[in-house]
Amino acid sequence: MHIKLILSTTLLWSLTSFAAATAGYVPPASQEPPSDYSRSTGIRSGCLNQDESDTLIILAPQSYVGETISARPQFIWLMSIPSEIEFRLFEFTANGQVKQKGKPILLKSTAGINTLSLPNEQPSLTVGNKYLWQVAQRCPNGNNILERAEFKVVARPSSFNPNLNPKEKIEQYAQKGFWYDALSESLLVSSSGKLGELGSHLISSLAQSENPSDTSTLSNNQQIIILKRIESLEEISSNWR
Template identity: 30%
Template sequence: MKIRFQLLNHCLDNQRFTIGVVSLFLGMTTVALADYQPPSEPSYPEEPTIISGTRGGCSKNGKAKLTTLAPQKHIGKTVSTHPTFAWFVPDAEALPMKFQLYPDDVNQNSQPIQNIELQTTPGIMTHSLSEDELGLSVGQRYLWQVVIICEPNHPSSAIIAQAYIDVVQESPDLKIALAAATNPVDRADIYADRGFWYDGFGEVVVGCGDDARHRELMLNLLTDLAKIEASGNSKSASQKSERIQQILEIELKKPVCN
């Protein structure tokens, strides 16, 4: 499935990124949580996975943009056949949205295997594949995207963000480690340390949990992701890093949930 979008004409200032990340760390409580470690042998997308459009969301207000909360420099992995997908919505106004999931193949006319109608809510949104429906296939790669319908009568005005996901087999040692975990934060720690972005972030992106580390780990993982994207040489990766920084700034201003 080959979907091409026009690259954004904007580069990240590396010095500004470094200052921003340091500031974020200074504003966060220090806790003993694992960092996200990219896979030792990462796979890379054949095409940039970025947003369409040039600024903001449908309202064109604010600096944050529609953004998939997943790696772009490399392809994020999962051991779940029913993973959780997350993205950030900049617009306060409720708008029609679609979540679409495609098989990654050479057929440019591929139809989505999921095409879910949603309504936007500002901030981080998620969608999990239901356990009641057919899951993803182990050993396969998929392209997922979210589409905000800005003006139903003008499809070209839609804002689109996308990312890839690789579904891999769960190893015996991972299964043993997870069996000993007693809460979502512990499971997220295990996943993140072993390079499974979707599973680690999926454990902590929904709700607050009873553990004070829950929100902290979510913010730490986003900070890790921003740093990883900033280390890339492409404009699209740098732009993704900048967008995640902006999302972190927004999330850090929100009150801690109880």
């Protein structure tokens, strides 16, 4: 059975109408596909039982490699229930392998939007290098949940204007494809644990960008995973505003 990945007419209308007032996130022009390390993240049940919806989802591009201009980016995810999580960061080597950077970080994750900046004791990330971050939720039933995303650190454009208000700054990041910087900036003007209006629109834009234009090379399982992620992101955009 072939599964066609499309956003609904209603969803596209809502995205378009809101974008008329506020520019959304535009992914990098060259959308590099993720490696097999990230593609291994698949469909899984919730933490408590098989019928529960996702309790953990990374708020970053997963169907392609995201970008940031920060040497110490902020990593952001959503938890629907409080839980203990383990964070790990990896760097890709020249031969395409990954090596862990620093030690795993254990922390209590609250219900809502959670953030973690690269600790000061860890070296800054390098412009031009690609990285993978991973969040693992420890479930009481042993059915742990794992989410991964890949990103690159790129140089700051010389055309960037530093003298902008918060909304303009967010749009500047978003329009240039710097997802991590745009979402991180948007949370500065939102309530704790929430996305806020600007962050919510960024998540909707992200959902739209995760919808591939060509599904011919994807397996049925991969298509299901992507479609489920798009639906989850749209729910997050609405429910955690």
